[in-house]
Amino acid sequence: MNFRILMSKLLLIVMAIWIINIYPVYAIAINVEIPIEQQTNLSDSQIKYWQTPPEKPLTESELMKLSTRLRDISRFLSTSWPVPIAMNINSEDSILQINDFQKADSSWVPLSAGYSLLFVGQEIETLKTSAPQPLINFLVFTGTDNKSTPLLDVPLSRYCFELFQKLIKK
Amino acid sequence: MKIPAVILKSLTTLALTGIFSIIGITFATAINQPVLALTTETKNDPAITYLNHQLEQLIKTAAPNNQGLKYFILPESSDLKNIPADPLNPLTPEKVELGKLLFHEPALSINPINPKHWQQASCASCHLAVAGFRPNIAQGLGTGGLGWNKSRHRDPDVPSVDIDKQQILVPSNLNSAYQEAKLWDGRLGVAGLNAKEGLIQLTEVNRYKVHGLEAQAIDGFVVHKLGTAAIAQIPEYQKMFAQAFPDHPYVAAEVEDTVRAGKAIAAYERTLLANQAPFQKWLKGDKKAMSIQELRGAKVFFNSTCVQCHSGPNLANNQFSAVGFSDHPNNFSGLSLGRSAITRKENDDFKFKVPQLYNVADSSPHGHGASFNTVREIVEYFNQAEPQNLAAKYSNNLSPWFKPLNLTTEQVDDLTTFLETGLRDPDLIRYVPEKIPSGLCFPNNDPESRQQLNCS
Numbered sequence: 117m118n119f120r121i122l123m124s125k126l127l128l129i130v131m132a133i134w135i136i137n138i139y140p141v142y143a144i145a146i147n148v149e150i151p152i153e154q155q156t157n158l159s160d161s162q163i164k165y166w167q168t169p170p171e172k173p174l175t176e177s178e179l180m181k182l183s184t185r186l187r188d189i190s191r192f193l194s195t196s197w198p199v200p201i202a203m204n205i206n207s208e209d210s211i212l213q214i215n216d217f218q219k220a221d222s223s224w225v226p227l228s229a230g231y232s233l234l235f236v237g238q239e240i241e242t243l244k245t246s247a248p249q250p251l252i253n254f255l256v257f258t259g260t261d262n263k264s265t266p267l268l269d270v271p272l273s274r275y276c277f278e279l280f281q282k283l284i285k286k
Numbered sequence: 287m288k289i290p291a292v293i294l295k296s297l298t299t300l301a302l303t304g305i306f307s308i309i310g311i312t313f314a315t316a317i318n319q320p321v322l323a324l325t326t327e328t329k330n331d332p333a334i335t336y337l338n339h340q341l342e343q344l345i346k347t348a349a350p351n352n353q354g355l356k357y358f359i360l361p362e363s364s365d366l367k368n369i370p371a372d373p374l375n376p377l378t379p380e381k382v383e384l385g386k387l388l389f390h391e392p393a394l395s396i397n398p399i400n401p402k403h404w405q406q407a408s409c410a411s412c413h414l415a416v417a418g419f420r421p422n423i424a425q426g427l428g429t430g431g432l433g434w435n436k437s438r439h440r441d442p443d444v445p446s447v448d449i450d451k452q453q454i455l456v457p458s459n460l461n462s463a464y465q466e467a468k469l470w471d472g473r474l475g476v477a478g479l480n481a482k483e484g485l486i487q488l489t490e491v492n493r494y495k496v497h498g499l500e501a502q503a504i505d506g507f508v509v510h511k512l513g514t515a516a517i518a519q520i521p522e523y524q525k526m527f528a529q530a531f532p533d534h535p536y537v538a539a540e541v542e543d544t545v546r547a548g549k550a551i552a553a554y555e556r557t558l559l560a561n562q563a564p565f566q567k568w569l570k571g572d573k574k575a576m577s578i579q580e581l582r583g584a585k586v587f588f589n590s591t592c593v594q595c596h597s598g599p600n601l602a603n604n605q606f607s608a609v610g611f612s613d614h615p616n617n618f619s620g621l622s623l624g625r626s627a628i629t630r631k632e633n634d635d636f637k638f639k640v641p642q643l644y645n646v647a648d649s650s651p652h653g654h655g656a657s658f659n660t661v662r663e664i665v666e667y668f669n670q671a672e673p674q675n676l677a678a679k680y681s682n683n684l685s686p687w688f689k690p691l692n693l694t695t696e697q698v699d700d701l702t703t704f705l706e707t708g709l710r711d712p713d714l715i716r717y718v719p720e721k722i723p724s725g726l727c728f729p730n731n732d733p734e735s736r737q738q739l740n741c742s
Contacts, residue, residue: 191623228620
């Protein structure tokens with residue numbers, strides 16, 4: 117690619133990050149209608165492991181490490197920076213990515229660095245208090261047909277484990 | 287032999303303290319009885335005299351550099367020489383008077399996102415005098431809001447993006463002359479803590495190198511889409527601008543006119559002082575200004591770690607602290623990092639500006655994330671010191687003063703009363719103009735507000 121085009125694109129990205137960070141209070145939430153396919157076409161074998169807690173959940177120190185990384189992302193790229201998770205599947209044709217989660221008021225919102233940080237904080241609290249595992253509903257984006265499919269009742273420990281694999285232990 | 291004056295003073299203090307201690311033991315039981323109102327009889331009660339003395343000693347201890355009670359006394363609003371000011375915006379009566387009108391003037395709102403909301407809101411739409419210069423609702427609504435005070439809501443007929451709204455609780459303008467940096471993360475202003483922050487100095491909002499209040503008022507014209515074109519047509523404003531800014535004796539629709547208008551608004555905001563609160567009267571010598579419960583609450587306040595952060599004449603220390611409050615429900619990213627989003631420093635994560643405390647009960651909810659409905663809820667929160675925000679809790683960044691206060695229920699009651707009524711100036715309406723030159727309904731000019739405010 118032409119070096120000048122590359123540099124101008126880079127400059128645009130840097131400016132966008134700068135604007136997001138300078139005016140976060142005034143930024144406007146954009147409401148996007150997410151097309152949701154209620155009938156999942158994901159095979160159980162592809163996603164089933166997401167609905168069970170990991171064999172070896174993250175320890176408190178690993179969660180703290182994850183929290184620190186997310187805070188770094190939030191500080192330099194803003195708390196609204198998207199933190200999607202690609203799912204670990206073997207098919208080369210499929211792209212499955214978790215982009216959104218469901219809030220208590222039933223609305224679907226993008227998984228931002230801010231929300232991820234809150235989830236990690238909640239998992240540390242859960243570890244410390246031995247409280248029951250909170251369950252989260254996610255939306256999985258399927259790249260092959262360009263649609264999103266709900267993935268329900270994912271244990272918080274699983275989400276944190278997969279996020280750790282993505283951000284810390286690549 | 288002549289006894290040195292310092293020793294003589296110390297001996298006198300010791301003797302007096304001894305006498306008061308004896309009285310204190312005798313009347314300790316009486317002090318702990320919940321008495322809500324002072325009668326003529328109780329005002330002369332030695333127990334109250336003792337309580338006054340105790341409070342005086344605590345306040346003197348809290349004041350830096352042996353400044354005594356006067357450190358906490360707010361100046362009169364007309365005493366412009368003693369109100370903290372920005373050297374680039376010296377205070378004059380003419381400027382303050384102009385700012386008073388502009389602050390309430392919907393005619394400045396000439397560039398709303400949706401033309402339907404033209405000239406419908408002013409600064410005072412969110413900073414109401416009757417609500418301690420706060421909005422009295424969880425989400426501040428400028429243009430695109432309908433209704434006044436607690437009833438203000440979004441215009442349901444326009445898309446959300448057409449509404450000027452905030453993702454964090456609108457802070458108070460009261461006693462803001464004592465705030466060096468403005469907004470919860472303190473991004474506005476080049477003085478105080480910001481003087482050491484290179485990144486903040488370089489930001490666009492601080493291009494005029496003025497203090498926080500001035501920067502906010504000037505930047506407010508951009509953020510809230512205001513302009514001076516409409517008021518430039520009004521002779522009264524032309525005259526007032528000429529008097530307030532003799533070096534540039536007219537107002538037009540240029541950027542520099544919005545800068546001058548912003549400076550006038552900031553000058554007015556500096557005079558918004560809660561100097562008629564019972565606690566202020568008490569500091570100035572009226573020892574009967576506060577009820578027994580308020581006195582007891584003040585004692586709890588100055589005897590606890592509250593005063594570590596809530597110090598200074600406006601009971602805020604110009605610092606930023608992490609105390610684990612939840613974030614605003616309208617924050618679309620789910621979380622705010624506070625100060626560190628501006629300074630980029632890890633040890634600023636989850637820190638927000640320590641707010642002033644006067645007239646705090648005039649508006650609700652409370653906290654930067656609007657996570658408390660009442661003042662008592664906040665007092666109980668600090669008494670328990672259990673963070674709402676779990677990300678902040680495990681950030682190792684919480685304030686060292688954020689520890690359980692271990693107050694009894696009665697002390698919680700007393701402290702709440704001190705905050706709600708002892709620090710409440712009952713006459714903030716004196717800062718509102720009787721009329722404004724545009725003749726528009728103020729502070730809001732939308733159809734619902736016009737009806738509520740009885741505008742013809």
